[in-house]
């Protein structure tokens with residue numbers, strides 16, 4: 001069950017859950033999952049230049065996302081955590097980035113162009129925020145800062161699939177492949193595994209720590225909203241990417 005539609009869990013003793021955190025951040029979480037960019041993407045009405053701007057910046061996002069998993073490797077306390085971080089890092093570098101480059105090519109964006117991209121402020125803000133949260137904190141802080149990425153995109157794909165306006169036929173929606181990628185069993189499974197990993201650790205935390213993690217999750221979610229907004233409108237003022 002996606003976090004956004006999960007029922008409020010019964011709480012027993014100390015600790016929290018990912019469901020409780022998303023409920024406490026409901027306004028931001030919904031604004032992110034159901035963002036106008038997401039709606040237009042689902043309906044197939046999103047302007048191509050908005051999608052291309054998003055895709056280009058998402059390449060830069062993936063570079064720093066990979067670094068964040070490198071940080072997770074470094075922050076590991078045992079071989080199991082180390083392997084988990086390494087597997088995620090390898091998946092991003094060996095598979096996702098390759099797929100992203102191929103996908104960009106179908107949208108007329110070349111690898112040379114990707115290599116020379118100026119970074120949008122929204123990309124910088126979000127990725128460096130995640131890296132800082134991980135550096136300052138522990139592995140749980142890092143995972144919470146990354147949760148809007150992994151679990152959020154899985155929820156977004158599920159939410160889109162349930163909307164009457166969503167067009168999943170590739171002949172009628174140029175973004176159908178994007179939806180399918182995040183709706184895929186593989187991506188959904190990775191998000192579920194992350195959700196379980198989080199709930200295992202969240203069960204152990206006290207109220208002060210729970211409140212801290214909730215604010216971290218809220219901020220990361222706000223930065224994901226800004227990322228959609230950057231895709232939709234570009235960045236006004238002096239440097240418009």
Ligand SMILES: Cc1ncc(CO)c(N)n1
Pocket residue numbers: 058061148149150153224227
């Ligand atoms: C900005 C952003 N958030 C999350 C994901 C999912 O990995 C992505 N590709 N890009």
